[in-house]
Amino acid sequence: MAQVLESAAQSSQGGPPPRESGGLPEESPNMLVYRKMEDTVKRMQEEDVGVPVRTVKGFMTKIPSVFTGADIIQWLMKNLSIEDQAEALHLGSLIAAHGYFFPISEHVLTLKDDGTFYRFQTPYFWPSNCWEPENMDYAVYLCKRTLQNKSRSELADYEAESLARLQQAFARKWEFIVMQSEAQAKIDRKREKVEKKITESQERAFWDVHRPVPGCVNTTEVDMKKSCRIRDPHRTRKDECTGGSPPPTPPPDAKKPTMDELRRRVEFLNTQLNWHCMKTSKVAESLIGYSEQYMEYDAFLTPTEPSNPWQSDDPTFWDMEVSKEPSQQQVRRWGFSFDEVLHDPAGQDRFLRFLQSEFSSENLEFWQAVQELKRRPLREVPEHVQRIWEEFLAPGALNSINLDSHSFERTAQNICEPCRYTFEDAQEHIYKLMKSDSYGRFLRSPIYQEVLLTRKKSEYNQDRRTSFEKFTRNVSRSLKTRRRLPSTSRDPTS
16 A cells, blocks of 8 residues: 555655644654655545546435445556555545545545445545544534434434533533523534535544544554654564563573473463554543543442431431422433443333333333342352243244344243243343444333423523522521620620
């Protein structure tokens, strides 16, 4: 790929002079790749020999400034002297992953050799400009999307979850974020229809690069190993390990490893390949986000609400215990993750009501039954295992759940030797199904939204009531103190 891009860069005419970017030096590995890709993209955009860009007319709509994936593949093979179609597809996918062109109807930035429509990204959003967008900018963008045309700008599931997390993280600044998004949406409404379509798609593609779909790689991150090697390109990895000195010669009586030792070594290395590695910057960012999200629930950092009635004479806590209704903090916490809903009995109750409205309550009931099985005495386990099997998994079961074939076969084998973890595979499958499918709709459902708004209103009225009670209490105390003053401060000599 590097040779192809290098030849394209040499054959391209003109172009901007090399410059120092704000975040990356010109000689950094990422910037070198960006420059080579941009030279190729500029050649693609030339009117005479570039990719044919056209406006596609439909029955009632027009799609402006698009081209197909097949056009890109043909152009790469013709202009970069690529003979293998798979190589051209791979090169085009790498350029698309960096956001230089993007599919107009998908969030996954990849190239397909078919009639899928693509559009070029504006140079303002190119990665070489060293964009480092913050989470607040992402919150403004998502909030603006909710104010636009729903059919074209409806949030995907992962975007809706990100918006819910950002709303919790920036709770104190959310009014400012909404004001910014409304101002940007107002400006967008004044644009022409064609320009507005193109701008919205380019902005969406920009965020697909910097906040990619879960499971996709963020191509804007800097590889630290490449950055270290670029300073000393002649230094090999062996030199780094040995410090530049010649490798030590093994002693003459050293034993050769046996076949068992080599087999164990291979198994260990294969295990290491499956380990999931994360960059320190991403780990630190996730820890900071987690700390900001749960700060108001930490009693050491934020005063608890409602306050301790034994210290403040405020009976709000006791009133909430009697009513058995969840507090606003509890309801907001359900939006953090699916585990927060399952760990709260009130959250499980509301989630069960939602599943009943969708006729899928058997999933949560099965999960709860398996959790109850794990807490049962050992002598009662076989009976409960058989009961769960007959109710949820047996042929013709009353509350049959939907399992994949692998989980069902493993569970059917485990039934022969019942224990507390007989349904572990089936429970994990149902948990992932509820988390990926039902949980996102629950947060957007009227059941959750009504509970959230009701708790906000009730706690607002409760704050007003408790504030008035505190005021009357303080006034009565001051009056009692004034009445005592003449008698207690009387001069004993008089």
